[in-house]
Amino acid sequence: MPMPTALIAEDEELLAAHLRQELKALWPELQIVAMAAHGEEAVTMALTHRPDVCFLDIRMPGMTGLEAAAQLADDWEDTAAGGSPFPLLVFVTAYDQFALQAFDRAAVDYVLKPVQRERLAQTVSRLKAALAQRQQPPAALESAIEQLRGLLGVPAAPAAGGTAAAAPAGAPAATGGPATPLRHLQVGVGESIVLVPVDDVVYLEAADKYVRVLTADQEYLVRISLRELLPQLDTDRFWQVHRGHIVHVDAIERVHRDDTGKLTLRLRRRPERLAVSRMYGHLFRAM
Incomplete structure (x- = not known):
């Protein structure tokens, strides 16, 4: 041995x-x-x-x-x-x-x-x-x-017809949506501040100390980490699917599973394909 x-x-x-x-x-x-x-x-x-x-x-x-x-x-x-x-x-x-x-x-x-x-x-x-x-x-x-x-603190798989349930409290890294979820992202563009409704967001991507905010036709940078932003979002509507990606659930059109079991998301209003990590694969299952 x-x-x-x-x-x-x-x-x-x-x-x-x-x-x-x-x-x-x-x-x-x-x-x-x-x-x-x-x-x-x-x-x-x-x-x-x-x-x-x-x-x-x-x-x-x-x-x-x-x-x-x-x-x-x-x-x-x-x-x-x-x-x-x-x-x-x-x-x-x-x-x-x-x-x-x-x-x-x-x-x-x-x-x-x-x-x-x-x-x-x-x-x-x-x-x-x-x-x-x-x-x-x-x-x-x-x-x-x-x-x-x-x-x-990764949410449990969604119940039939419902949304993902929060993990038990007490974990070192807890999740669960805030009492009043964020409704707008304040984004600096030149000398202006643009208020981007979170409803318009297709997905969010970690970019070092920033987050890329992608809507159907725009891209912004927010000076915050993905880890800091996630607790401010409604986790019934925004799912983390990878260490570097959070997706608006309504923007997901299809989930593709390849021969090795890996999952990829096809989005409704963006051309990118997003990988789902093993840690979050349980969120997607056929009803």
Whole structure:
């Protein structure tokens, strides 16, 4: 049986070194194949090295540990194409006990900062048992995606004839529409401010620290991140379908599924085709 492998993603160098040292003492057989300093690097390294376990810091600059895990789940090669099993996930966090209830509900393991050997020993024991009884690859990936949906607050699939239901409260990243959803976007155009009704928006696209706002025949830039804008929208009408895209539900004409199961949206008033990530594929199902 090959030696188990792991990736550590932690932006604080001393904490990363401490975790690596503690793992070496508790689990000598474990090979640390990669050390990442931020979320984007964690995704790249995990896709390259295909570790059995990923230790992901929750709060990293740029992409958080949860977002990195979601991106990794979306990019992980399908087992039908020769992909390896999706890694077991352990989150390293400084969240208080209330927030940790979300991790307990999602059955995802976590360790608190600063990492204590006794608690890490429990995690190591669980990981060894999980690796010994590892699920078949497709089931492992689907299970991880379902857990991540709960942690990220991704809405549940729409009820028949209804809209997407909000995820349970208590997750580290909660969603759900505001009491008074945004009705207009104030967009700077030259020396003027244009009020764009959200009803006119076809979709929104992340563009670094900006958001591209696309209507049927116009495009604007708003100085806000997609993550900041989403909580201000009516999430019954605006669905996040990818880390970088939010779509007006009424603007979706058709959802195409290819031979590999990947979903693509065709829009009513725009020529672009938008990919749906695995994290949000459950929102689209035939009635």
